[in-house]
Amino acid sequence: MEKTKFPDRHLLQEQYERHSEAMVNVTKELRELIEQAVQELPSPPTIKGRPKDFTSFFKKYIRILNSQSTEFQTKISVKDGMPRITDLIGIRIVCPFLEEVDTVGVLLTKIFDIVEIEKKGSNYSFKEFGYESTHILVKIPEKLTEKYGDCGCDVAEVQVRTILQDAWAEVEHELVYKAEFTPFDEPMKRKLAAINANLSLADIIFKEIRAYQRQLNEEFGKRRYSFFKKIEDATDSLLFDTGDQEEQMDGIPAEFSIGVTDSASMDDLLLNALYAHNKNQFNEAIYFYSRILEMNPDSSVCALVHKHRGMANFARSNYEDAVEDFTQSLKLDPKSYKSAYYRGLVRAVRQQYSEAVDDFTLSININPYQHYCLYRRGQAYYHLGDLPQALADCESSLVLDPDSRSAQQFKEILRKKLKM
Numbered sequence: 001m002e003k004t005k006f007p008d009r010h011l012l013q014e015q016y017e018r019h020s021e022a023m024v025n026v027t028k029e030l031r032e033l034i035e036q037a038v039q040e041l042p043s044p045p046t047i048k049g050r051p052k053d054f055t056s057f058f059k060k061y062i063r064i065l066n067s068q069s070t071e072f073q074t075k076i077s078v079k080d081g082m083p084r085i086t087d088l089i090g091i092r093i094v095c096p097f098l099e100e101v102d103t104v105g106v107l108l109t110k111i112f113d114i115v116e117i118e119k120k121g122s123n124y125s126f127k128e129f130g131y132e133s134t135h136i137l138v139k140i141p142e143k144l145t146e147k148y149g150d151c152g153c154d155v156a157e158v159q160v161r162t163i164l165q166d167a168w169a170e171v172e173h174e175l176v177y178k179a180e181f182t183p184f185d186e187p188m189k190r191k192l193a194a195i196n197a198n199l200s201l202a203d204i205i206f207k208e209i210r211a212y213q214r215q216l217n218e219e220f221g222k223r224r225y226s227f228f229k230k231i232e233d234a235t236d237s238l239l240f241d242t243g244d245q246e247e248q249m250d251g252i253p254a255e256f257s258i259g260v261t262d263s264a265s266m267d268d269l270l271l272n273a274l275y276a277h278n279k280n281q282f283n284e285a286i287y288f289y290s291r292i293l294e295m296n297p298d299s300s301v302c303a304l305v306h307k308h309r310g311m312a313n314f315a316r317s318n319y320e321d322a323v324e325d326f327t328q329s330l331k332l333d334p335k336s337y338k339s340a341y342y343r344g345l346v347r348a349v350r351q352q353y354s355e356a357v358d359d360f361t362l363s364i365n366i367n368p369y370q371h372y373c374l375y376r377r378g379q380a381y382y383h384l385g386d387l388p389q390a391l392a393d394c395e396s397s398l399v400l401d402p403d404s405r406s407a408q409q410f411k412e413i414l415r416k417k418l419k420m
Helices: 009-018 022-040 054-066 097-110 142-148 163-175 188-240 264-280 281-295 299-315 319-332 337-349 354-365 371-383 389-399 405-417
Strands: 046-051 077-081 082-084 090-095 112-121 133-139 156-163
Touching: 009 022, 009 054, 009 371, 022 046, 022 090, 022 097, 022 142, 022 156, 090 163, 097 112, 097 133, 097 142, 097 156, 097 188, 156 163, 163 188, 264 281, 264 299, 281 299, 281 319, 299 319, 319 337, 337 354, 337 371, 354 371, 371 389, 371 405
Parallel strands: 090 156
Antiparallel strands: 046 090, 077 082, 112 133, 133 156
């Protein structure tokens, strides 16, 4: 019978420790490279890195030698008597949301040579749940090995997963992977599977919620642009020669119509209101906003909807209704500096400059760091004939936003009138 040849643990440890300092330094630099690559993401992930200690390395080496699987055998090679294992250097990237796992994977392909990408758990059927993670083997850049020397491996393993996937991986590792004996009966196994299923479902729901929020934010952005465009056309033309102004849409194109059932949710109504608002379908938008208010939501939602309905009423030139909506919004949310600012804008458009100054002042008292509100209050003071105060507001606005061309132009007008 052929005698089993055992690896020399002491010799391996001696060889391993010769690479330990290089492994630590390369791990640190790999982590920093990845941190730089992902810092522009909306929700930057958490990044951890570690070189495998010798005890863990030796256990894995023995486990691989003991395995009869060709798949495992091909993952180990020996160089200078030192076994090459792919996760001697491990980087873990933990993302808040599921969609960012793929985004991070794409970013990694731009900064590293990729050896292999494996999506753990992708082969599960819809009835199965278990460990899920994306494992990416990356070549260690030559500049790092030249800088620190041979670190005992040519590749590093980067694991990319969500917060919830990471939580499950940690629990599974302790309960199953590290345990010598797992006395789980069928009911216990079903409970574990149910926990993992719930975590997977939570990841999917978070992704859907985030997509919905992104859609809402895009619609909010479009709506704000159209609102301020009309403000600028109505107010800046009194100060600057802005040329021919675009005619404001007053009608509702017949081709746009949204069908919403009586059982529509508040979220459905809000999204439809924003779609209508951004298509300049202001009557439709006001209808949907009013439907939401009829559902008697909590005060914070009512304050938000009144604010948006006020913007739609302003776009329809329903100025009194717009002022009433912004007033209601402020009553429900006294800290809503935007509602105070918007009410001031409507009053400025109506050339009610004293009332506009009061509203702008209220808004600034709630949030003093509003360059646009200071600029608009300066305009109102200008029309009231208080040029020194108008200049003070204009200069304060430019402190917060030095690149504002409108404020720069306004300042020049004021300086000429004050003969400064």
